Amino acid sequence: MTDAIVLDQVRKAYDGATVLQPASLSIPRGQFVALVGGSGAGKTTLLKTINGLVAPDDGQVRIDGAATTDLDGPTLRRRIGYVFQEVGLFPHLSVGENIGIVPTLLGWDAATIAARTAELLDLVALPREVAVRRPAALSGGQRQRVGVARALAARPSILLMDEPFGALDSVTRTALADDVRRLHDQLSLTTVMVTHDIAEAVLLADRIVVMSQGRVIADDTPRGLLAGHPDPTVEALMQAPRRQAARMREIAGE
Numbered sequence: 613m614t615d616a617i618v619l620d621q622v623r624k625a626y627d628g629a630t631v632l633q634p635a636s637l638s639i640p641r642g643q644f645v646a647l648v649g650g651s652g653a654g655k656t657t658l659l660k661t662i663n664g665l666v667a668p669d670d671g672q673v674r675i676d677g678a679a680t681t682d683l684d685g686p687t688l689r690r691r692i693g694y695v696f697q698e699v700g701l702f703p704h705l706s707v708g709e710n711i712g713i714v715p716t717l718l719g720w721d722a723a724t725i726a727a728r729t730a731e732l733l734d735l736v737a738l739p740r741e742v743a744v745r746r747p748a749a750l751s752g753g754q755r756q757r758v759g760v761a762r763a764l765a766a767r768p769s770i771l772l773m774d775e776p777f778g779a780l781d782s783v784t785r786t787a788l789a790d791d792v793r794r795l796h797d798q799l800s801l802t803t804v805m806v807t808h809d810i811a812e813a814v815l816l817a818d819r820i821v822v823m824s825q826g827r828v829i830a831d832d833t834p835r836g837l838l839a840g841h842p843d844p845t846v847e848a849l850m851q852a853p854r855r856q857a858a859r860m861r862e863i864a865g866e
């Protein structure tokens with residue numbers, strides 16, 4: 613079967629500085645991939661090459677076998693949902709209008725958009741009444757849920773998320789992360805999520821891709837990476853979840 617996302621030797625430089633070394637990655641349909649690595653490693657840049665927000669200098673990105681350069685904007689927006697870092701809801705639009713942005717751009721009629729908005733609010737476990745509120749009248753966790761609903765509005769098969777839970781307290785974060793994984797499974801999505809939280813990546817993802825200085829330095833299952841890796845940067849990253857797990861077992865008296 614054709615992979616949902618293929619990056620074929622994708623390279624990107626800004627003002628002569630290469631921020632993404634030629635990177636290749638194939639992501640089969642249905643996989644949940646976490647993209648981790650230090651600040652400035654190139655994670656957001658790589659994520660944005662997938663939906664065309666960043667145009668690669670070299671190489672090719674293919675979505676379900678088609679080069680993104682051959683796909684028009686509306687097709688990309690329909691196929692790929694994007695949850696922005698810091699959510700990026702429009703403050704002057706209601707929650708419902710925010711969720712309906714892509715369907716509106718795609719020319720859906722008002723009744724279909726309203727029905728879809730209600731369905732999406734149910735899906736992300738928000739009361740339907742919030743549709744008429746402005747984003748400022750929601751909690752941070754609720755705003756993130758709106759961000760996820762907005763990304764899923766046009767029934768994409770691919771969901772990209774850039775640090776979607778970054779600013780949340782740990783209880784809200786865990787609940788939302790669990791819901792995102794549930795939605796991934798329920799809607800048969802292919803998901804790529806950038807996160808700084810390695811424990812979260814280990815708990816949520818089927819596969820973890822580690823980046824450092826514009827390169828992919830590791831790519832394995834959480835279990836595989838926890839078992840050990842020759843690269844010291846990867847090893848250092850994996851120490852945190854290992855320590856947390858060991859400490860939890862100790863406290864639980866196991």
Ligand SMILES: Nc1ncnc2c1ncn2[C@@H]1O[C@H](COP(=O)(O)OP(=O)(O)OP(=O)(O)O)[C@@H](O)[C@H]1O
Pocket residue numbers: 626627631649650651652653654655656657658
């Ligand atoms: N539009 C841009 N113009 C110039 N440089 C950029 C631009 N976007 C990103 N960069 C640079 O590219 C490098 C990689 O940035 P990127 O945002 O992809 O990293 P990241 O791994 O997502 O980092 P973080 O975890 O801090 O968000 C950084 O050095 C950044 O300053």
